[in-house]
Structure formats: C-alpha cells, structure tokens
Amino acid sequence: MSSIPSLLRDRIAASPDAEAYRVPSADGWTSLTWREVGERVRDLALALAELGSGPGTRVSILCSTRLEWILCDLAVLATGAATTTIYPSNTAAESAFVITDSGSTIVIAENDEQVAKLRSVQKELPGVTHVIVIDGTGSDDGWVITLGSLSGGAGDYDAMVDAIAQDDLATLIYTSGTTGRPKGVELTHDNWLYAAGAVREIDLISPSDLHFLWLPLSHSFGKLLEVVMIDIGVPTAIDGRIDRIADNLGVVRPTVMAAAPRVFEKIHNTVVANMRREGGLKLRIFSWARETGRRVVRARQRGTAIPVTTRAEYALADRLVFAKLRERFGGRIRFFISGAAPLNQEVAEFFDAAGLTILEGYGLTESSAGSFLNRPESVRFGTVGPPFPGTRVRIAEDGEILIGGRGVMRGYHGLPEETAEALEDGWLHTGDIGELDEAGRLRITDRKKELIKTSGGKYVAPTYLEGRIKAACPFVSHVFVHGDRRNYVTALVTLDMDVVTPWAQAESLPADPAELREHPRMRAEVEKAIKEVNAGEASYATVKKFAILAEDFSVETGELTASLKIKRKAVEERHGKILDSFYE
Structure with a gap:
C-alpha cells in the first residue's frame, strides 16, 4: 500500500462487515461497518474533488473529535490533497494564520460558531473558496455550504487513490515555536503508514479490542490512533466531549484508551x-x-x-x-x-x-x-x-x-x-x-x-507570553511563566519599583513592596494586563493564576544570568512552594 486511502481500501476488502466506528446517537450508540465508512468516504471525496480538492492542495479541518472529522480527513486524503488540522479552541487570528500559511483553499468547520470565527477574518482568507460546515447553515453568498448538501461527483475514486504516492504530503500539523510563531509539520503518507505498522508489529492490540477515542484529532497523537485502527481493523467508539468521558467508559466498556x-x-x-x-x-x-x-x-x-x-x-x-x-x-480495560x-x-x-x-x-x-x-x-x-x-x-x-x-x-x-x-x-x-x-x-x-508542555499535551512558549505581559503593564519588571508538565499555565510577577513607587505614592498606596504586592489595586493592574494577553491566546496558553513577588529577580540571587535572562530552574527551586500552591 502507498497511502492512507489505499490502507482504508485494503481494510474494507479484508473485513467489510466488521464494525469500524461507534458513535453517540439518540438511542445510545450507533455502529458503522468498514463498508459503510468506505461508501461515505468515496462520496465525500468525489464531492470535494469537484470543489477543487486534489494533488498539491490543502484542506483545513476546524472541528472537535467526532466521526465526521475522520470521514472528512479520509476523503480529503483520497483526493490527493493534504489535511491541515486546527484546534477548535484556536482564536480567529490563529486559525487564519494556519489556513493562510498552509495555503488551504477549503475549510471544513464544525458548526456555525466556528464559521463565525472564520467570517470575522474572511478578508484575511482570500485563498479560501469554500467553507463546509458540518452542523450549521449555508450562506447566501455561497462561501459557506453544508456537509449534508454535498453529493458524490462523477469522478474515478480508485484512480484518485492509485495516484497517491508514499512521499506525498498527507498532513500539516502546526506546533508552537519558542517565538510563538507556529510551524507547520509536514507528515507524509509513509510517515503515518510506518507508525501504524510499527504498532501492529509489536502486537499491542487486535480486532477483538474496542478502542475509545476522545483525544483531539487535531493533535498528532489522535491522528496516529486513527490510522492505527484502520491498519489493524480495531473498532473505535468516538466521542470528543471531555465531560462525557467518565459516563462513556461505563457504557462503551472499551478495552483500550489513550489519553494525555x-x-x-x-x-x-x-x-x-x-x-x-x-x-x-x-x-x-x-x-x-x-x-x-x-x-x-x-x-x-x-x-x-x-x-x-x-x-x-x-x-x-x-x-x-x-x-x-x-x-x-x-x-474491560x-x-x-x-x-x-x-x-x-x-x-x-x-x-x-x-x-x-x-x-x-x-x-x-x-x-x-x-x-x-x-x-x-x-x-x-x-x-x-x-x-x-x-x-x-x-x-x-x-x-x-x-x-x-x-x-x-x-x-x-x-x-x-x-x-x-x-x-x-x-x-x-x-x-x-x-x-x-x-x-x-x-x-x-x-x-x-x-x-x-502542559500535562494536556499542548506546547506553550513562555518567553513569548512573558514579553507580552511585560509590554502590557509598565509596573512589571519580570514575568516567569510556568506550566511544564502541569495542567495549566501560571505566572510569577515581579515589580519595577522605580516605576511603581511614584504611582503608589500618588495613589496613597503602601510604599513597601511586601505590602504593595498584596494590595487589591496592584493586583488589579497586573491582572488587567494578563487578561489582555489571555484574550489573544488559545485557552491552553492562557495564564490561569499568578502571584506578585516581594523581591525582583536578580543576578545576585541566582535567578538571572549575567545577561539578565531568567534561570528557569533556579526560579522554580526558589519559588517552588508558591508554584505548587497554584495547583493544589
């Protein structure tokens, strides 16, 4: 096999009537066989091809984890195009960057809320010809069309799949760099086929297992699981609603589940x-x-x-x-x-x-x-x-x-x-x-x-956030953003007393830093800046809690290098109790 769509085709041929996916429904859970999955992917792929999806093009998916994410991904790949993944929690500006940087011409959005996000930056998306909404309404100008309105075209599906080469681009996944500018990771069909084949080779799971999937498919971990289950033929119960994980486990009774x-x-x-x-x-x-x-x-x-x-x-x-x-x-786990x-x-x-x-x-x-x-x-x-x-x-x-x-x-x-x-x-x-x-x-x-990297698996660039917070509040001297292996991001803030002292005197506030840091007015100023920065960030990169320290970082205390850069380990060690208290 040379591609993910050819892998799917082989799976359908090997076990057409076996359960492929199980999804929540009004009556509980509904199953689809591999044959039914193949039919839906084929129809959608032919429809996408008529809209311009094909070799050398990219299609962005802005959607939470659900069956339609997988069907759309497989259909995009079947046209010879590559899928660009976007977290549904991303801001409009972040989404626009990924769409334009990847050169996506079609965006598949989950609902009207995500469409509204795209509408707010539509002028920045001149290359996008269509937005396909899964759960939502089309628009009079034709820019937004519904997934349900698409029907299979007259093209040759098998010919499209046969034309895909192993080294063709399959996925673009954007990860944050240290400067805060996301980088698009180019992963080929062969990359995914290798990883899935390696899991099969270590004989970890079998078609008799039941896999429960809730992880974000926008993340490489979720995407790998998608390909692994096709390769081995493992049925997957899908529901990306995090608040339903506990209830779903008791009902679905899976044997295998991955999580952060x-x-x-x-x-x-x-x-x-x-x-x-x-x-x-x-x-x-x-x-x-x-x-x-x-x-x-x-x-x-x-x-x-x-x-x-x-x-x-x-x-x-x-x-x-x-x-x-x-x-x-x-x-049954x-x-x-x-x-x-x-x-x-x-x-x-x-x-x-x-x-x-x-x-x-x-x-x-x-x-x-x-x-x-x-x-x-x-x-x-x-x-x-x-x-x-x-x-x-x-x-x-x-x-x-x-x-x-x-x-x-x-x-x-x-x-x-x-x-x-x-x-x-x-x-x-x-x-x-x-x-x-x-x-x-x-x-x-x-x-x-x-x-x-938070314990949820999301990368955050601390120096980028630190710089933005300092720029938003003139009273701040240093900011230390913390969150590696933690479940959310927090910060330690120090005050520039040369700037703060005159303001404090004018406002009749305490002049002593130890008292001033606890004063509601001082905290309000810092909190205002943090909220301003948070407004432009994805939820996982926002600062949830902070503390103002009585003393500034210094070279003498070992918290700064000679060039005045923060020594992260030294700060964590010296202020460990405060940092730990954020997560109690």
Whole structure:
C-alpha cells in the first residue's frame, strides 16, 4: 500500500462487515461497518474533488473529535490533497494564520460558531473558496455550504487513490515555536503508514479490542490512533466531549484508551479527594489499599518476590477498592496508553495497583506522534519504553535525544532554515534530554529548550507570553511563566519599583513592596494586563493564576544570568512552594 486511502481500501476488502466506528446517537450508540465508512468516504471525496480538492492542495479541518472529522480527513486524503488540522479552541487570528500559511483553499468547520470565527477574518482568507460546515447553515453568498448538501461527483475514486504516492504530503500539523510563531509539520503518507505498522508489529492490540477515542484529532497523537485502527481493523467508539468521558467508559466498556496524563491525574485526584471528604473508615481502608498496592507494584518493578502475607492483603485491597475503580471504567480495560506529556510516576503506580496499567510512550509531532512505548509485559515506570521497530535513537553529547527513521517528518512547511536545524545530520533533534537504560528503554530527564508542555499535551512558549505581559503593564519588571508538565499555565510577577513607587505614592498606596504586592489595586493592574494577553491566546496558553513577588529577580540571587535572562530552574527551586500552591 502507498497511502492512507489505499490502507482504508485494503481494510474494507479484508473485513467489510466488521464494525469500524461507534458513535453517540439518540438511542445510545450507533455502529458503522468498514463498508459503510468506505461508501461515505468515496462520496465525500468525489464531492470535494469537484470543489477543487486534489494533488498539491490543502484542506483545513476546524472541528472537535467526532466521526465526521475522520470521514472528512479520509476523503480529503483520497483526493490527493493534504489535511491541515486546527484546534477548535484556536482564536480567529490563529486559525487564519494556519489556513493562510498552509495555503488551504477549503475549510471544513464544525458548526456555525466556528464559521463565525472564520467570517470575522474572511478578508484575511482570500485563498479560501469554500467553507463546509458540518452542523450549521449555508450562506447566501455561497462561501459557506453544508456537509449534508454535498453529493458524490462523477469522478474515478480508485484512480484518485492509485495516484497517491508514499512521499506525498498527507498532513500539516502546526506546533508552537519558542517565538510563538507556529510551524507547520509536514507528515507524509509513509510517515503515518510506518507508525501504524510499527504498532501492529509489536502486537499491542487486535480486532477483538474496542478502542475509545476522545483525544483531539487535531493533535498528532489522535491522528496516529486513527490510522492505527484502520491498519489493524480495531473498532473505535468516538466521542470528543471531555465531560462525557467518565459516563462513556461505563457504557462503551472499551478495552483500550489513550489519553494525555492530565486525564489520569484528574481521575486520581478526584478519587483521592472524594475519599478525603468521606473520611472515617472509608478513608482508612482506601489509604491502606493504596499503600498495599504501591508496595506490590514497586516489588514487581524491582523484580523481587512478593511475600505471601502481602499478596493476601493485596487480594483484599483489590476486592474492597480496586475492583470498584475498574468497574468505573467499564470493567474491560486491558491497558491505557499515555502520551503527549510526562506521566507522574505516583499516578502510574496507583493505576497499575488497580489493574489499570498505563503504557507511557513518547513521540513528537515531528516523529508522527509515536517513537517509543512501554510494552504490557515489561512496563517500567519513569521510562517511555523502547523504540518502535524501525525507529533509531541516539543520545547526543549534550544529552539531547535524536530520532531517525521513517516516522520523521519531511520538514517544516515553508521554513527551510528551521527544517535544516531540526533535521541536522539526518537526525531529528527533539529538544529533550534523556538517557537509555540497560534494556534500551528511554528515560526523559529534562527539556533542552525553554518551550513548555502542559500535562494536556499542548506546547506553550513562555518567553513569548512573558514579553507580552511585560509590554502590557509598565509596573512589571519580570514575568516567569510556568506550566511544564502541569495542567495549566501560571505566572510569577515581579515589580519595577522605580516605576511603581511614584504611582503608589500618588495613589496613597503602601510604599513597601511586601505590602504593595498584596494590595487589591496592584493586583488589579497586573491582572488587567494578563487578561489582555489571555484574550489573544488559545485557552491552553492562557495564564490561569499568578502571584506578585516581594523581591525582583536578580543576578545576585541566582535567578538571572549575567545577561539578565531568567534561570528557569533556579526560579522554580526558589519559588517552588508558591508554584505548587497554584495547583493544589
């Protein structure tokens, strides 16, 4: 096979009447077979081709995770065009940048709300000929048409699919750079086919599994799962509504689910908080069970024998606590997969003790999302497992993780210098620092670059936000944006007392910085600036909480370099208690 559409065609031929997708409906859940998926993709592809989708063109999808996202993606690819992904949470300006930078001529939008976003920047989208709305209404000027109004054209679908080459562009996914300017990662059909084939080769899942998908398909992790399930023929239940995850798990009863660490953290924290509220005997039983489970898990990790008494205690803990937790997930989970950000080891141990093992993996958008993954039979917490078959790994002299193989991107769209830097010497430079253990498993120890990644898997450029906040408030001296491996972004702010003091005197405010930082008027000024900056950012990049420090950062305290750049580790260490309090 040479492309994702040809992979789909092979899947339909191999198991036409097997379940492909399961979606929410008025009566519960409705299923589609692979044959039905093929028919819908064929009709949509022919209609898109008549609208101008074809080799060398791009079509943007601005939509949350749902069946139509996948059908539209597969149809776009079948025409020979490439899909450009946009998060539905992106602002109008961010969406416009991705659409214009990618050269998209068609945009598929989820609803009227997303269409309104595009309308607000329509003058900046001269190359867009049509907007196709999934749930919404068409427009009198013909710029917006409904998905339901499209019908298959008279073209030759199989000829279109046969014309697609392995090295043709399949996907453009934009990731934020350190300057805040997103870069379009060019991923080919072969990139995705390799990654999906590698998952099949390690024999992780089978057609007898049921996969539950809620992850954003705009993210490379979600896109990889889409291709993997077609390759192996695994049925997928799809519902991108995050507030429905818990309920859906109990109804769908999947065997496999992937998620960003934040989901597992939230579940863990919710369970612990509920037990603390219950108090009394329930809390004592839960705490005992949790500690018993931790001892068993750590013994397994060390490869040491578990005493008979501990095994008996663990069996009781399982009956009283862990079995109930498994039932909340439908009672059939074989394992979870965690990616997009580091997983807290204590959370991993908690789930493993409950018989809900999380397989942590690692990859970048630039490496087709998947490069390393723990295997069920040899999980080692704190690592992201060994590389996928065919993925090469090397640790540079400075500790940076370098990746090679078919999964590595073609380059950054329209950015030859950035591409050359990222793919220097034929290796993808990840920007992460790590080491390999004796079994070839990768352990990530640090980030080489300052780009931070939330536990939800979203990249945020801290220096970009810091600069904008400082520019928005004249009283601010330094801003430290925090959020790496956290579930949202926060900030520490210091005051420029040379500027603040005259203002404070005029307003009859305290002159002492320790008092002034707590004053409502001072906080209001900083908060106003942060809100102003937040208004222009995607929700995941907005500063949710902040604190004003009594003292400025300085070279003397070790928080600034000689060139007055912030030393991030030093600030985190010195103000760790404040930063941790943001997330309690």
